[in-house]
Amino acid sequence: MKQWNGKPYYSFDYMLRNRFGEKVYKVALNGRMSCPNRDGTLGTGGCIFCSAGGSGDFAADPSFSVTQQIEQQIEALSQKRPIRKYIAYFQAFTNTYAPVDYLERIFSEALRHPKICALSIGTRPDCLPPEVLDLLEKLNQIKPVWVELGLQTIHERTARYIRRGYPLSCFQEAVRRLHKRNLEVIVHTILGLPGESPEDILETMEYLNGQNIQGVKLQLLHVLKGTDLASDYEKGQFRTYTREEYLDILIACLEHLSPDIVIHRITGDGPKDLLIAPLWASRKREVLNLLHHEMKIRDTWQGKFYHK
Numbered sequence: 001m002k003q004w005n006g007k008p009y010y011s012f013d014y015m016l017r018n019r020f021g022e023k024v025y026k027v028a029l030n031g032r033m034s035c036p037n038r039d040g041t042l043g044t045g046g047c048i049f050c051s052a053g054g055s056g057d058f059a060a061d062p063s064f065s066v067t068q069q070i071e072q073q074i075e076a077l078s079q080k081r082p083i084r085k086y087i088a089y090f091q092a093f094t095n096t097y098a099p100v101d102y103l104e105r106i107f108s109e110a111l112r113h114p115k116i117c118a119l120s121i122g123t124r125p126d127c128l129p130p131e132v133l134d135l136l137e138k139l140n141q142i143k144p145v146w147v148e149l150g151l152q153t154i155h156e157r158t159a160r161y162i163r164r165g166y167p168l169s170c171f172q173e174a175v176r177r178l179h180k181r182n183l184e185v186i187v188h189t190i191l192g193l194p195g196e197s198p199e200d201i202l203e204t205m206e207y208l209n210g211q212n213i214q215g216v217k218l219q220l221l222h223v224l225k226g227t228d229l230a231s232d233y234e235k236g237q238f239r240t241y242t243r244e245e246y247l248d249i250l251i252a253c254l255e256h257l258s259p260d261i262v263i264h265r266i267t268g269d270g271p272k273d274l275l276i277a278p279l280w281a282s283r284k285r286e287v288l289n290l291l292h293h294e295m296k297i298r299d300t301w302q303g304k305f306y307h308k
């Protein structure tokens with residue numbers, strides 16, 4: 001059985017060890033930006049699942065500078081083990097939604113930190129004007145710059161329900177422009193969105209196989225307090241996956257995705273004090289162990305990964 005550092009899929013951890021020669025950790029940063037889906041430009045409510053923290057609930061305190069945020073997180077992470085390399089992940093809200101000189105200042109500050117080996121920027125495909133792409137292309141010459149795009153689904157009816165605020169064609173064009181500038185793209189997807197069948201989800205995976213992307217995050221749909229998704233959930237308009245259902249669809253996605261695409265994430269939860277459902281999602285280690293066990297005892301996926 002082909003394995004990537006003990007895991008039966010091309011994991012983020014495996015990619016990082018190969019690329020940087022050792023284990024690398026992420027520091028989650030808050031660049032003090034907003035989002036056009038929240039500030040009234042496109043809407044005020046945000047995506048239906050997005051928490052008040054702009055999907056950056058684990059990011060550092062924005063009242064500190066970028067360097068301070070990095071230092072604080074390094075201090076916390078390195079208490080248990082010695083760590084030499086980190087990725088600066090601008091996570092909260094839309095991290096290219098600001099004047100380009102501001103972006104240059106905060107991204108350069110992160111890249112200057114000696115322990116930062118790469119920059120990962122979470123944003124929307126409709127927030128990548130040419131001057132921002134010029135900047136990212138320039139910074140990519142200094143240290144690797146990755147762009148994380150929140151697609152969630154390729155299906156327009158679901159995109160309307162979650163109030164994503166841009167069509168699939170916008171995503172496709174952004175990926176094309178990023179690829180042209182040699183910027184790596186990581187795509188966020190959500191498994192279990194209301195109204196989506198397993199076939200719908202696999203269509204999203206199939207579509208991604210045809211795009212010039214380098215990584216995917218497979219995120220379990222979770223319902224957080226204070227979101228409009230929570231209101232629909234409380235009205236009984238949909239239910240979340242059981243752990244077994246999630247493992248089934250997750251394995252199907254991993255089987256479906258091209259083995260060249262790095263799997264950056266296969267769970268996802270949110271802060272415990274905000275999580276409404278599914279509550280099993282907070283036991284992440286258990287979910288990962290079960291997934292690896294299941295993938296080892298099922299044999300349908302093996303052939304796919306042997307050629308790697």
Ligand code: SF4
Pocket residue numbers: 035036037038045046047050051054055092093094124150
């Ligand atoms: S684009 Fe991101 S930050 Fe903006 S509302 Fe949607 S999930 Fe939240």
